[in-house]
Amino acid sequence: MTTETDRLLVQRCLGGDARAFEELLENYKNQIYSFIRRLIENPQDAEDQTQETFIKAFRRLDSYDPAYPFITWLFRIAHNASVDFLRAKRPQTVSIDDEDAPLELEDKGDCVETAVSVKMETERAERLLASLPPLYREILLLKYHEELTGREMAEVLGIPEGTVKIRLFRARALMREKFNAMARPETAEKSNAVKNFCRKNF
């Protein structure tokens, strides 16, 4: 969806065209749900918060500033909803060694071997991401998964661009620590130090 198309749809919504909102909903629901789910983790809670996000978006549509892409504004609402939810209910950070919590994701790849390999890689990426505090998870998702610019991320998170850069730097450093800890089991002490660092920063 282009920014211009989104603006036209928002104008139509404000003019009373309900179908325009349904179109926006259809275009962005999976994107917002995936973002919230990777912060909140529980699928049902994530879906509830996604519904809340879109309901709030509909009710506050007249406050949308066309200077920013619509998706940025949606992510802002999703971020606020996730933060409020997480503050009310402190999540359990998934351990990277937890083999009892398989993640259900779609298979990619044409043959079984490729599909299994891709699925394993995806699961590894999901576990790595889930082991980070939500603060760093969301910045990595916004930067690399949603490909937002620094300015857009600052708008979504409500922080200055400089803070975005610092947070991104720390997120990548932490990701590297986690990755290395996973690759080298003998550095369990270092992994614990990283976990303590996570607890302090969340």
Add this chain to the structure above:
Amino acid sequence: MKDPITDAEIAGLIASLPYYTVAKDFNRKVLAAAGIGAREALPARWKLWAERAVGTMAACWLGTAAFSVSLLVIMNIGDILPVLADPRAFSACVKFYALKAGFLAVDVLGFLSLAKALVVILAGRLNLLPYLAGSTLLAGSVILALSRHPAYARPGAARR
């Protein structure tokens, strides 16, 4: 010692994550909570579109007819008023124009039968019906696609 993961690899790992999908009744729940009705069933939407199309075309034709008649009357008002004032002249005038309309109708019927003969000849030679059907479908598709494009949507009043 394993090489540390690079920033590019971190970016690649995150970027490769798939999107989750919401439940099938997600839209319905959101729209219900927002107080918006669900999208109408397909036949109802087609029916509405057809009604609007017929209504618009009928309005255009009626408007054209009203414009033509009023223009004719205004241009000949000098001749019309005295006739209306005199009942005998009015009656003769009505008969005259009825006769004129009859001749015009005969001309139109003659033109239509000529057009029909032409179509029969062409249809016989060229198998015109498939071409007509194809052209009608194409034109209908173009109209439908353009009418649904956001660029041609009714601009709403932006509120701040």
